[in-house]
Amino acid sequence: MSKYQDIQQACYKANMQLPELNLVLFTFGNVSVADRNLGVFAIKPSGVPYKDLVADEMVIVDFDGKIVSGNMRPSSDTKTHAVLYKEWDKIGAIVHTHSTYATAWAQAQRDIPIFGTTHADHNTVDIPCAPPMSDEMIKGNYEFETGYQIINCFNERKLSYEEVEMILVGNHAPFAWGKNGDKAVYNAAVLEEVARMAYLTEQINPKAPRLKDALIDKHWQRKHGKDAYYGQ
Amino acid sequence: MSKYQDIQQACYKANMQLPELNLVLFTFGNVSVADRNLGVFAIKPSGVPYKDLVADEMVIVDFDGKIVSGNMRPSSDTKTHAVLYKEWDKIGAIVHTHSTYATAWAQAQRDIPIFGTTHADHNTVDIPCAPPMSDEMIKGNYEFETGYQIINCFNERKLSYEEVEMILVGNHAPFAWGKNGDKAVYNAAVLEEVARMAYLTEQINPKAPRLKDALIDKHWQRKHGKDAYYGQ
Amino acid sequence: MSKYQDIQQACYKANMQLPELNLVLFTFGNVSVADRNLGVFAIKPSGVPYKDLVADEMVIVDFDGKIVSGNMRPSSDTKTHAVLYKEWDKIGAIVHTHSTYATAWAQAQRDIPIFGTTHADHNTVDIPCAPPMSDEMIKGNYEFETGYQIINCFNERKLSYEEVEMILVGNHAPFAWGKNGDKAVYNAAVLEEVARMAYLTEQINPKAPRLKDALIDKHWQRKHGKDAYYGQ
Amino acid sequence: MSKYQDIQQACYKANMQLPELNLVLFTFGNVSVADRNLGVFAIKPSGVPYKDLVADEMVIVDFDGKIVSGNMRPSSDTKTHAVLYKEWDKIGAIVHTHSTYATAWAQAQRDIPIFGTTHADHNTVDIPCAPPMSDEMIKGNYEFETGYQIINCFNERKLSYEEVEMILVGNHAPFAWGKNGDKAVYNAAVLEEVARMAYLTEQINPKAPRLKDALIDKHWQRKHGKDAYYGQ
Incomplete structure (x- = not known):
């Protein structure tokens, strides 16, 4: 039995959640799951329909x-x-999708403002949209440089990848990550819903203010702080 | 057999309606059902996926x-x-969700205007959006104060919780209630649909007027007045 | 066996199509089917959930x-x-819903402009929105007067109920009709889709022009004219 | 056994994908599949519900x-x-739908701007919207002329039907094509999703810029260029 079987199975299951959660059309998405001890990750084969995985x-x-x-x-x-696995050594899984609302924000080249507690339950900042890559990066080792575009964005904004587990790549689409496949997919779905709510919020009130600091802090702390009381 | 079995069962069934009605993503919602004689209520355990309830x-x-x-x-x-159970002694069940359209109005910090008979069949007023809480309330006993923020909003506007069975908490999300679990969930779903219709109404006609008083009164009376003729 | 069995069965089947086509939430809709020889119609009982019909x-x-x-x-x-049955003697079934997009146009108190061939395949005019009723009509025999509000709107605009089989009642919601239950439900679903497309069209291009006359005529004739060549 | 059986079967299967992918309401769409050796194509019969095909x-x-x-x-x-089959000799299947978002852009009479990589994975240009046809074309051999309206639009813009496999016909609705039934339906679904994302992008940022040339080229090349590395 292969020593990779566990991450292959976890990767398969995480990938299969994408169509269930309506995060992908056809093959527009992929999940990987890492084994830090073995120094490898399992990832979806390219262009294979989910039903044939x-x-x-x-x-x-x-x-x-x-x-x-x-x-x-x-x-x-x-x-x-x-x-991302190489540079950020505490993430265990990564999800890339072209989910509709998150991709629309990426195409609009805008951060997603933190408008409510649904967002604050998961992040304390606007969800960053990395700028479109330079022509040099695009014409070079494109997918490799996409990883560094994400990391550079986090470094410039002094964000922690352990706290903010999602990003938009400008003109492209979202990436999310987490400690394991389930958490990374969860983050991708939360991002899509937060993107949809933020879009609607601005349509209903173009001057809607960002969430106040006390609420940002409260919702983050109750779910992630040292005295967190959400969940079992 | 436990004396709490009836409300546990009712609470379970009401909670399970939330994903069926597309009112929750993951665990972003909860229903409670009270037994007024026993002075207690049954409520969903925190963070448990609906399929595992x-x-x-x-x-x-x-x-x-x-x-x-x-x-x-x-x-x-x-x-x-x-x-809410303590202060409002005639409610038998409470629903909290982060349903998409109602949450967007809460994030926009706006009351939902009464634009049509779908709304007037259930309420005679704009659906209130309580203002975001003060920093003192947030930093204090937050969830406790959220209850009082709701009650204060109703008191200030002289609304009856027996007539208006739903509210938005600014920057947060909706709460709805009713005499029992089914009715409270029904109200949460109606709120989401009314929120969606009101959003679309303003997109189609930014100057859409509120419903005229005669229609508000007529639709309320035919469903809830002393000579109501809706239903069996 | 009851002489009403045929229309009861047809009415039941037509009503059951409403939730399948996502045209109703809970009990917010009803279908009736007439027997012109018997001078009666079968209609859904009030407030009964579709699953219990x-x-x-x-x-x-x-x-x-x-x-x-x-x-x-x-x-x-x-x-x-x-x-409607009494005044318009060639209709065999009527559908009333609060379907989301059609209701939003009714709340916006606007006719739905004819923007494309999807609309012209079914109508040659903007879908009329009858104005909200007068206070006298509302306070009088309300549901009876709603019927006359619809008929008055058609008379004032010189529309034929045999050609235009749908209307919005301002501040309320849509009505559709047809020769039988299937056709009336079909019209209600077409109205909802046309309402959705027209909303999106104006969002994408606020100055989108109405469909040109030659296309309106062509699409109507090919489906409904004397040399129609659509269908079997 | 009929010599047409293969294309009839392929045509049937492709048509049945339209309701599965939510691209049609009732019978508002059709797929054809050609046999170039026999010089014929199989096409859906008019007005037949998909469930009865x-x-x-x-x-x-x-x-x-x-x-x-x-x-x-x-x-x-x-x-x-x-x-289209006669003039463009390398296409093997054609899809026509009235899918909601693509039709809204057609009704808005606008090309769909290339805003992101989801679009660039399939096209390097804005998706063209052919202008509404002249009255002469409409009153003449309408459906025949619709084909030439599409071909004229491609000729005027110097587009290749082998690269750009989709178009909007102004005031009407989308057409897509491909080497076989599966690919043509795939293109129709991609068009609908790209239309939806572009609509949302402009709502979120009315000044969203088109995708930069380097990204357009990169995404096209990695999926369709001579060194393409997408898929198996």
Whole structure:
């Protein structure tokens, strides 16, 4: 039995949640799940319809983006995943989708303002939209550079990837991550819903203010602080 | 057999309607059902996915917010429910969701204008949006104060909780209630649909007028007045 | 076997299409089907959830709105149906819903402009929005007067109910009709989709022009003219 | 066994994908699949509900629009399909729908701007909206002329039908095509999603810029260029 079976299975299950949560049309999305001990991650093969996915066809790739095991070509976004795993050593899974509302914000090249507690339950900041990449980065090692565009954005804004587990890449689409596949997919779905609510909020009130600091802090603390009292 | 079984079962069934009616993503909502004779209510355990809910795990809490029975931690919003039961003695169930359109109006910090008979069949007033809470209330006993923010809003506007069975808490999300679990969930779903229709109405005609008084009165009376002729 | 069985069955089946087509929330809609020879129509009982409907509980009412047979209270909108059957002698079924987009246009008090061939396949005019009723009509025999508000609107605009099989009642919601239950429900669903497309059209281009006359005529004729070539 | 059985079966399967992908209401759409060796195509019979479709009732038509085999009347749009097959000799299937967002852009008479990589994965240009047809074309051989309106638009803009596999016909609705039925339906669904995202993008940022050339080129090349690395 393969030593990669656990992450292949976790990766398969996480990928299959994307169509269930209406986060993908056709094959417009992918999830990877890492094994930090082995220094590799499992990722969806490129262009395979979800209904045809099989767990043991998840491709095994190392953190430099080199294929370690598998007969199929991995997701075309594999190098972006590799960079994020390499640079951010506490994430265990990554999700990329073209979910409708989050992608619309990315195309609009705007951060998603923090308008309410649904957002504050997950983040204390506007969800960042990294600017479109420079022509040099695009014409170079594109997917590799996409990873660094994400990391640079976090560094410039002094954000922690452990607190803010999602980003929009300008003109492109969202990425989300987490400690494991379930959490990363959860974050991708939360991002889509927060994006939809923020869009509607501005339509209903173009001058809607950002959430006040006391509420941002309260909702974050009750779910993630040292005295958190949400969940079991 | 537990004396709480009836409200646990009613609470379980009411909670399970939330995903069926598309009112919740993941665990972003909760329903409680009270037994006025016993002076307690049953409420969803915190953070448990709907598909994993079990009726006898509904937590039993008194109207001061103290756990009376149950091994799980109750919803993080439990104290808000407790305050409403304590202050408003004729409500039998409470629903809290982050349903998309109602939450967008809450984030926009606007009352939902009464634009048509769909609204007037259920309310005679704009659906109130309580202002965001003061920093003192937020930093104090937050969920407890959320209950009082709701009650204060009704008192200031001289609204009756028996007639208007729903509210938006500014920057947060909606609450609805009713004589029992089914009615409270019904009200939460009506609020979401009325919120959606009002949003679309303003998009189609930014100068759409409020419903005229004669229609407000007629639709309310035919469904709720002493000579009501709606239903069996 | 009851002589009303055929229309009760047809009425039951037509009503059951409303939730399938996402045209109703809870009980916010009703369908009636007439038997012109017997001078009566079958209509949904008031306030009964669709899942609990039974064909032989459809209430039989005459064209003056008097109950002829049945133990249940008919839809609160029954008199509106009666007036339309009495005044327009070629319609065989009527549908009333509060479908989301059509209701939003009714609340916005605007006709739905004819923007494309989807609309022209079914109508050659903007879909009329009758103005909100006068206070006298509302305070009088309300549902009866609603029927006359619809008929007056058609008369004033010189529209034919045989060509235009749908209307919005201002501040209220849509009505549609047709030769039988299936056609009336079809019209209600077409109205909802046309309402949605027209809303989006104006959002995408606030100056979108109405459809040109040649296209209006062509699409109408190819589906409904004497040399129609649509369908079998 | 009929020599048309293969395209009838492929045509049937492609048509049945339209309701699954939410691209049609009732019968508002049709797919055809061609056999280039036989010089014919199979197309949906006119006005038949999808649930009643049967593969061997797909009508066989030649590239001049003449019925070759079949007892039913073909889609009213058949001549438009015939013209496209005749003029563009490398397409194997055509889809016409009135899908909601694409139709709204057609009614708005606007090209869909290329705002992001979801679009660039499939096209390098704004999705063209052919202007509404002249009165002469409409009053003449309408469906035949609709085909030429599409071809004229591509010629005037110097677009290749092999690269851009979709178009909006102003005031009407979208057409898409591809090498086979699956690809043509895929293109129709991508068009609908791109139309929806572009609408939302402009709502979120009315000044959203078009995608930069480097990204347009990169995404097209990685999926369709000579060194493409998307898919298996």
